[in-house]
Amino acid sequence: MSEYAIRAENIGKRYRLGETLGSYSTFRESISGWLRRSPRRGNERDSKDDLWALRGLSFEVRHGEVLGIVGRNGAGKSTLLKVLSRVTEPTEGYAEIRGRVGSLLEVGTGFHPELTGRENIFLNGAILGMKKTEIAAKFDEIVDFSEVEQFIDTPVKRYSSGMYLRLAFAVAAHLEPEILVVDEVLAVGDAEFQRKCIGKMSDVAQQGRTVLFVSHNMSAILRLTQETMVIDKGRMVMRAPSAQAVDYYLSQGFSEEGSKRWEADEVPASAAPFRPRVLRVCNAQGQESNTVRSVEPCSIEIEYEIDEPITGLRVGIYLMSTRGEYIFTSFDTDEPGHYERLATRPAGRYVSRCTIPADLLNEGRYVIGMNASSFRIRRYFHDERALAFNVDAAGAPGTHWPEPRLGQVRPRLEWKIDTVEL
Amino acid sequence: MSISKDIEKVELPVTILQPAKGLGALNLRDLWLYRELIYFMTWRNLKVRYKQTLLGASWAVLRPFMTMVVFSIFFGDLAQVPSDGIPYPIFAFAALVPWGLFSDAVSLAGRSLVQNRHMITKIYFPRVILPLSSILAGLVDFLIAFVVLGGMMVYYKIPPAVYVWTLPLFLLLALITSTGVGLWLAALNVQYRDVNYITPFLTQFWLFVTPIAYPASMVPSKWQLIYSLNPMAGVVEGFRWALLGTEQGAPGSRLIVSSLVAIVLLVTGLVYFKRMERNFADMV
Numbered sequence: 001m002s003e004y005a006i007r008a009e010n011i012g013k014r015y016r017l018g019e020t021l022g023s024y025s026t027f028r029e030s031i032s033g034w035l036r037r038s039p040r041r042g043n044e045r046d047s048k049d050d051l052w053a054l055r056g057l058s059f060e061v062r063h064g065e066v067l068g069i070v071g072r073n074g075a076g077k078s079t080l081l082k083v084l085s086r087v088t089e090p091t092e093g094y095a096e097i098r099g100r101v102g103s104l105l106e107v108g109t110g111f112h113p114e115l116t117g118r119e120n121i122f123l124n125g126a127i128l129g130m131k132k133t134e135i136a137a138k139f140d141e142i143v144d145f146s147e148v149e150q151f152i153d154t155p156v157k158r159y160s161s162g163m164y165l166r167l168a169f170a171v172a173a174h175l176e177p178e179i180l181v182v183d184e185v186l187a188v189g190d191a192e193f194q195r196k197c198i199g200k201m202s203d204v205a206q207q208g209r210t211v212l213f214v215s216h217n218m219s220a221i222l223r224l225t226q227e228t229m230v231i232d233k234g235r236m237v238m239r240a241p242s243a244q245a246v247d248y249y250l251s252q253g254f255s256e257e258g259s260k261r262w263e264a265d266e267v268p269a270s271a272a273p274f275r276p277r278v279l280r281v282c283n284a285q286g287q288e289s290n291t292v293r294s295v296e297p298c299s300i301e302i303e304y305e306i307d308e309p310i311t312g313l314r315v316g317i318y319l320m321s322t323r324g325e326y327i328f329t330s331f332d333t334d335e336p337g338h339y340e341r342l343a344t345r346p347a348g349r350y351v352s353r354c355t356i357p358a359d360l361l362n363e364g365r366y367v368i369g370m371n372a373s374s375f376r377i378r379r380y381f382h383d384e385r386a387l388a389f390n391v392d393a394a395g396a397p398g399t400h401w402p403e404p405r406l407g408q409v410r411p412r413l414e415w416k417i418d419t420v421e422l
Numbered sequence: 423m424s425i426s427k428d429i430e431k432v433e434l435p436v437t438i439l440q441p442a443k444g445l446g447a448l449n450l451r452d453l454w455l456y457r458e459l460i461y462f463m464t465w466r467n468l469k470v471r472y473k474q475t476l477l478g479a480s481w482a483v484l485r486p487f488m489t490m491v492v493f494s495i496f497f498g499d500l501a502q503v504p505s506d507g508i509p510y511p512i513f514a515f516a517a518l519v520p521w522g523l524f525s526d527a528v529s530l531a532g533r534s535l536v537q538n539r540h541m542i543t544k545i546y547f548p549r550v551i552l553p554l555s556s557i558l559a560g561l562v563d564f565l566i567a568f569v570v571l572g573g574m575m576v577y578y579k580i581p582p583a584v585y586v587w588t589l590p591l592f593l594l595l596a597l598i599t600s601t602g603v604g605l606w607l608a609a610l611n612v613q614y615r616d617v618n619y620i621t622p623f624l625t626q627f628w629l630f631v632t633p634i635a636y637p638a639s640m641v642p643s644k645w646q647l648i649y650s651l652n653p654m655a656g657v658v659e660g661f662r663w664a665l666l667g668t669e670q671g672a673p674g675s676r677l678i679v680s681s682l683v684a685i686v687l688l689v690t691g692l693v694y695f696k697r698m699e700r701n702f703a704d705m706v
Binding site for chain 1: 434435436437438439440441456458459461462463465466469470473474538540541542543544545546547700701703704
């Protein structure tokens with residue numbers, strides 16, 4: 001028999017924007033749609049309303065392989081999982097799947113609030129493709145795992161949301177498919193629950209089953225997968241050993257723009273003679289990027305023009321958490337040497353650039369504010385939330401524990417561990 | 423690891439994913455693999471149907487019974503509608519029991535896909551299970567009401583006719599018709615929510631073109647053939663004939679027309695359903 005669990009050839013999935021976005025269509029709309037469409041029936045294919053969520057995707061997954069899938073939002077990761085788990089049919093291409101596909105994102109599908117925990121276990125198991133005898137054999141195990149045995153004959157509408165989720169997860173976790181699909185992005189629930197998901201996934205992988213793991217969390221990808229596929233705009237841009245693929249993904253600065261550009265009409269007249277142009281975040285390779293790594297230095301650049309000389313000007317940034325807590329403030333003339341040299345800044349175009357050292361920021365999302373002022377004289381320009389960027393903790397201290405670390409900074413501290421003689 | 427060895431040994435089911443072509447997509451193998459799900463979904467529909475109602479499953483009897491009472495007063499007593507020589511209440515009830523099966527099946531099956539969209543968008547299973555199981559759940563209501571019908575026959579001292587053994591055939595005809603119409607409405611509803619508004623109107627209209635409140639013999643003979651295009655007319659007449667032995671005699675050639683129409687409804691319903699099925703998850 002073939003050693004491949006999944007073999008996909010040239011898989012493509014097209015969505016008609018008009019059909020999918022306007023979720024309710026009526027007879028009248030579609031009749032008028034036909035009337036409008038009919039004159040150009042010939043070029044109906046690939047009209048501008050079409051969106052290829054996936055295109056030309058060919059890959060193979062070996063039995064027992066744990067494959068990571070990364071890509072920014074809307075790259076097609078979830079569509080790919082939907083196609084592979086047969087929820088939706090590919091528009092073109094061909095794929096062969098050997099074995100049952102289970103997924104941890106189907107947790108609680110088909111649960112009915114009026115039915116008891118016991119009834120829902122059987123129903124949900126059947127929906128996930130288990131045989132009745134199979135469910136009966138695993139029933140006690142499922143109840144144990146879910147920790148709700150006391151309430152097993154209570155309708156699940158009386159459950160707390162935590163109990164509900166535990167029970168639902170317990171059923172999904174005992175499905176034991178040959179191929180497991182995990183979409184961390186879609187996984188609901190608290191950190192505890194997500195940990196359980198990831199724990200279950202490593203178990204499954206260790207049993208020699210095939211796992212497809214979609215995540216935005218690069219450290220989890222690095223820890224759990226051997227190979228990773230990078231998807232962008234529905235196409236596979238890379239498949240490589242995970243370390244290499246993650247590096248590529250982060251350094252490409254996928255995800256949204258890593259810069260904020262001010263058009264002339266966005267700058268208030270009061271800012272004159274100061275004119276901000278661009279604020280950007282660059283990764284260690286000097287490329288503009290929305291996601292930078294905690295273990296590498298990154299830089300922040302402010303590009304601006306000055307129409308007339310300004311005395312005592314300082315241009316700088318605030319770094320904030322997304323909740324608005326200040327982490328630090330820094331100006332380009334903080335160094336007395338710079339300040340004295342540029343006591344009066346002549347007209348011209350400038351770039352002020354600073355480097356955020358490696359091993360400073362914890363993983364998460366950060367907001368940069370920008371300020372250009374002369375101390376106690378005038379504030380020329382101010383943008384409290386100019387730009388947001390992400391920090392990824394892959395390789396940072398302590399990432400071998402799959403837990404979020406509290407705090408905004410994640411320094412690499414030097415620890416000494418001594419034995420104390422008693 | 424022992425488990426990975428097991429995987430090597432067991433012949434794994436191979437699934438082919440590709441754009442479905444033509445009618446080859448009916449995929450009965452999957453329906454067979456998921457047969458237990460049909461049972462579980464039917465069971466769920468039954469369990470849930472009368473939850474948190476005061477009267478519970480008695481509704482299965484009360485609804486046709488109350489309709490029968492209203493019909494008996496207005497059509498039987500006031501309008502003096504003829505009833506083929508049988509007491510009007512049982513004349514009406516014998517028709518309302520299979521009619522209830524049909525109208526429930528059509529409205530429940532029509533909504534089944536949209537109501538379970540969270541399942542459709544998350545997981546694969548043969549979609550046809552959803553309308554099928556809601557129709558099958560209606561069968562239980564039918565059986566309960568049928569027992570009451572038997573009680574009424576005892577009360578009115580009407581012995582079952584000689585042809586009572588043909589009754590399952592008429593039940594089958596009712597199921598074929600319900601499934602055909604149910605599949606059409608369910609698939610249409612995914613794309614056109616108009617179905618939600620059309621269905622009550624459709625069943626009401628259909629009620630009047632079916633000989634429930636009146637005997638089919640009231641229809642002028644030149645219209646009889648067109649009239650029998652309605653498969654439910656064949657079902658209702660067949661029920662009365664097989665159970666109560668109405669003087670109509672075997673529905674004969676008109677029954678053949680009814681059956682053909684029912685089969686056409688079922689086949690086209692299945693084909694349309696299967697054609698639309700691949701897009702349900704994207705459209706629902």
